[in-house]
Amino acid sequence: MTDPVTSPTTDDREVLIQVRGLLSQFGERTIHENLDLDVRRGEVLGVVGGSGTGKTVLLNSIIGLKEPEGGSIRIFDHDISDMTKEQAADIERRTGVLFQQGALYSSLSVLDNVASPLVEHTKMPRDMIRELAEMKIAMVGLKPESHHLKPAELSGGMKKRVGLARALALDPELLFLDEPTAGLDPIGAAAFDDLIRTLSDDLGLTVFMITHDLDSLYAICDQVAVLADKHVVEKATVQELERSDHPWIKEYFLGPRGRAANKAA
Numbered sequence: 001m002t003d004p005v006t007s008p009t010t011d012d013r014e015v016l017i018q019v020r021g022l023l024s025q026f027g028e029r030t031i032h033e034n035l036d037l038d039v040r041r042g043e044v045l046g047v048v049g050g051s052g053t054g055k056t057v058l059l060n061s062i063i064g065l066k067e068p069e070g071g072s073i074r075i076f077d078h079d080i081s082d083m084t085k086e087q088a089a090d091i092e093r094r095t096g097v098l099f100q101q102g103a104l105y106s107s108l109s110v111l112d113n114v115a116s117p118l119v120e121h122t123k124m125p126r127d128m129i130r131e132l133a134e135m136k137i138a139m140v141g142l143k144p145e146s147h148h149l150k151p152a153e154l155s156g157g158m159k160k161r162v163g164l165a166r167a168l169a170l171d172p173e174l175l176f177l178d179e180p181t182a183g184l185d186p187i188g189a190a191a192f193d194d195l196i197r198t199l200s201d202d203l204g205l206t207v208f209m210i211t212h213d214l215d216s217l218y219a220i221c222d223q224v225a226v227l228a229d230k231h232v233v234e235k236a237t238v239q240e241l242e243r244s245d246h247p248w249i250k251e252y253f254l255g256p257r258g259r260a261a262n263k264a265a
């Protein structure tokens with residue numbers, strides 16, 4: 001089995017996220033126990049696991065929305081349990097998040113949604129904020145006609161793109177995506193995969209992406225972390241995982257859907 005922490009052993013890129021011995025609980029229920037994970041700069045990491053294995057709880061723990069019951073999490077080399085307000089704000093600025101449901105402000109236009117992190121975190125003049133927001137909207141492939149639309153007037157794919165534009169508003173180094181292609185048709189999902197890969201290549205982004213979408217793993221992920229048995233059982237390339245002996249991984253990659261995704265890749 002591949003060691004989730006040290007694989008690949010020759011990789012000396014900076015570790016942007018380091019999780020050690022994570023313990024996550026809700027009341028009596030333990031979701032994570034002894035979970036270790038490293039995410040290195042420039043990596044596009046897919047996070048997979050059965051439903052309810054704690055992928056979103058892991059994301060929320062890393063970005064500080066859920067306090068761990070034990071273990072440590074370092075992000076940009078800061079221990080998240082021991083940060084000043086300034087350090088926390090700095091990390092927030094360097095991090096973009098696309099939540100599963102997009103989490104757009106329903107009363108704000110597309111332009112104002114994308115501008116909102118710039119308004120909150122910078123002192124830039126209004127004109128400059130507008131210009132930057134327009135740039136991000138173009139970057140995710142949306143036309144200027146979308147600027148004044150409200151979220152209720154957008155398709156699922158457009159909402160995801162607006163959420164992504166907002167996540168990119170502050171030029172983050174690290175991007176978290178929670179099931180970005182869920183709910184998209186296969187063509188929309190493939191287009192979104194391409195967009196994420198292009199952005200990560202062009203901007204040198206490090207990506208932490210929760211997904212159930214095997215096509216996305218094959219299309220864009222350098223590494224895949226598998227959550228099972230309350231921890232990361234393997235972190236490796238998809239090609240390495242195809243040879244894993246772990247029963248869930250075997251079923252996932254070598255079952256009918258896995259074989260189809262492999263063929264298509």
Ligand SMILES: Nc1ncnc2c1ncn2[C@@H]1O[C@H](COP(=O)(O)OP(=O)(O)OP(=O)(O)O)[C@@H](O)[C@H]1O
Binds near residue numbers: 026031055056057
């Ligand atoms: N706020 C909460 N209070 C109590 N239990 C919670 C809370 N948030 C999550 N859980 C539980 O933690 C477990 C892991 O949830 P999580 O959403 O991380 O799973 P997941 O792997 O992302 O699942 P899916 O693939 O279905 O989205 C689930 O059993 C869920 O019910």
